[in-house]
Amino acid sequence: MDENLVLIWEKCLQFMRDNLNAAEDHSDLKKLENSFDLLFDKVKPLSLVNHNLTLLVPSDFYKEYIEDNYLSLLSAALKKYIGKGVKLWYSVMENKPVGKEAPITVNVKGNSTQTPKIQEALPIQKETNINPFVVPGIKKVNIESNLKADLSFDNFVEGESNKLAATVGKTIAKRPGATAFNPLFVHGGYGVGKTHLAQAIGLEVKNSCPDKVVLYQSSEKFIQDFIKAAKSQNKTDFQNYYQLVDVLIIDDIQFLSGKAATQDSFFHVFDYLHQNGKQIILTSDKAPADIMDIQERIVSRFKWGLTAEIKSPNFETRRQIIVDKLSRDGIVLTDDMLDFLATEVKTNVRELMGVINSVIAYSTVYKSDLSLELLKETINKIATTQKKTINIPYIQEVVCEYFGINRELLLSKSRKREVALPRQLAMYFAKELTNSTYTKIGEEMGGKDHSTVIYACDTIRDVSKIDKEIKKYIKDLKERINH
Known part of the structure; x- marks a missing residue:
């Protein structure tokens, strides 16, 4: 990408950031700035030819949102740093395989035209390197498959x-x-x-x-x-x-x-x-x-x-899983017992298998014949034992697992987006789903100030109204935390 174009675009972004609508108080201005940064972080300048600026955007949503909310501000920035008569175009990339469909460029007046495909350059194939894992004269080496025979x-x-x-x-x-x-x-x-x-x-x-x-x-x-x-x-x-x-x-x-x-x-x-x-x-x-x-x-x-x-298995599939599992252990249940188990455990296969194993173990240890009453008693004991307490450490655990980061990084001072966003979401859910104060949440989140927690919660609420990605994160995490 042209370094000069990058510099011009950075100046345009700074101009727009400096001229966001004045807010009533400082915290509101921070919300505007955060929403602005989240939006334009995924918008890149593609080319500037003869006063035609093309921006690369992830989807039509971004193009439409820019036009609805930032077009006048963006126009002023382009006029200042590129000059009068600049035309703005968008190249919408929908993450489609190369060769399937060309991106569309759309100007600010809504006209559209086909443009050449933007193809990702594949690495040039060079002569094959000598492979240290292949023994001369042997076609294949013995690579352990790591497969489990029972998962057939x-x-x-x-x-x-x-x-x-x-x-x-x-x-x-x-x-x-x-x-x-x-x-x-x-x-x-x-x-x-x-x-x-x-x-x-x-x-x-x-x-x-x-x-x-x-x-x-x-x-x-x-x-x-x-x-x-x-x-x-x-x-x-x-x-x-x-x-x-x-x-x-x-x-x-x-x-x-x-x-x-x-x-x-x-x-x-x-x-x-x-x-x-x-x-x-x-x-x-x-x-x-x-x-x-x-x-x-x-x-x-x-x-x-x-x-x-x-997806999570429906009733019929859960029932068949129970039948298959128990038949391999030589256990036969009556229809009403099968129906009860399949109805009670609705979430996923792994939890269903856990309940089945618990029922078998309970029956074996106490040498009791399986009955509907025994199943109900066992299920109630499992539910009581496994009942979750939604607290801040638990929320942190769920968020870390979802985003693939460790707890130390979540609680660190890193401002990278891949850390800062999960941290803000953890703070948001800590406030939404527990009775903890902002100060308590800040202490549990690595010694953060209570004002940082307030800002994080407000930011997630506001950004979720315009960012589909954040909405999806909130929906997924809420289901996991409450599961």
């Missing part, structure tokens, strides 16, 4: 909540890398069966194609491997290792959020595997567009294949 399709119960993902998964297992479903991006809430499905695909590939190299890896392990390789200056070895894989499964890919260097390496691994017909399977607790601080080029690639959501 035989033990995976299909239902309306996971039918699409499961059907596509079985298709992929027959022809890995040779279908249109590459990558397969599976997302859904906690404990709905994403990991089970991903592992089941890997196991099926190993059974039908023993020569295929399958690797299941958590995103945490992938990050640890990269950090270790970077410290020992073996990044090339790291990438070469992952490039040996025929089917790469990475669980909880959302935890790459905010880790720019690891994302760069993942990008090159992804491109190599995809271009060479290898299968990629990713799981996440969020849809691609909802993952925070992931490079746009990576989000775009997430969408190249199929994105499938797995």
Whole structure:
């Protein structure tokens, strides 16, 4: 990008920030400034040719919001730093795969025209480096798949909540890398069966194609491997290792959020595997567009294949899961007992399995015959034991897990957006869902002043009215905290 254009744009932003409408008090002005920064942080200058300035915006929402709220202020800034007669255009990027559809540029009067595609330059293919993981004369090395035998399709119960993902998964297992479903991006809430499905695909590939190299890896392990390789200056070895894989499964890919260097390496691994017909399977607790601080080029690639959501199982699926699980343990329940269990546990598969195991254990320890009364008694005891107390540490734990950061970073003084936003959301929920004072919340949030907590709460309330991303974070976190 032209350095001169960047400098001009920074001056325009500062001019607009300095001339925001005067607020009645200082805190209101801070709200305006924060909303302004959140909006324009994702707007970039693309080109300036013959007094035609093109801005790159993430979606039509940003274009429309700028025109409705900042057009006069922006026009004044452009006139000051570029001159009279400047024309403003927008290039709206919807994170679509390269070659699918060209972005549209729209001027301030609403006219639109097709523009050439903005294509991301792919790395030039060089001669293959000598791979330190391959022994001369041997085609493949023995890579441990990290698959668990019990997480197979035989033990995976299909239902309306996971039918699409499961059907596509079985298709992929027959022809890995040779279908249109590459990558397969599976997302859904906690404990709905994403990991089970991903592992089941890997196991099926190993059974039908023993020569295929399958690797299941958590995103945490992938990050640890990269950090270790970077410290020992073996990044090339790291990438070469992952490039040996025929089917790469990475669980909880959302935890790459905010880790720019690891994302760069993942990008090159992804491109190599995809271009060479290898299968990629990713799981996440969020849809691609909802993952925070992931490079746009990576989000775009997430969408190249199929994105499938797995939801919490419905009554029929929960009932079948119970039947399958208990039958493997030689336990048979009456219909009214099955209906009771399937009705009582509605959230996710993992919690359902926990309840089933508790019922079996209770029956075994106390040598009691299973009955509807025993089930009700056991469920009540589990509910009493597992009842959550929503307090500040618990809220911090949920927020940290959601954004993939540790508690020490959340409580630090870092002002980076990937830390500051989760911290503000934690403060907001601490005030909304507990009886804690602003001072108490500030103390629990790393010794912050009470005025900082007030500002954070007000900011989240105000920004959520205009920012769809923040609205989504609030909705997701509220469900998790209250779960």
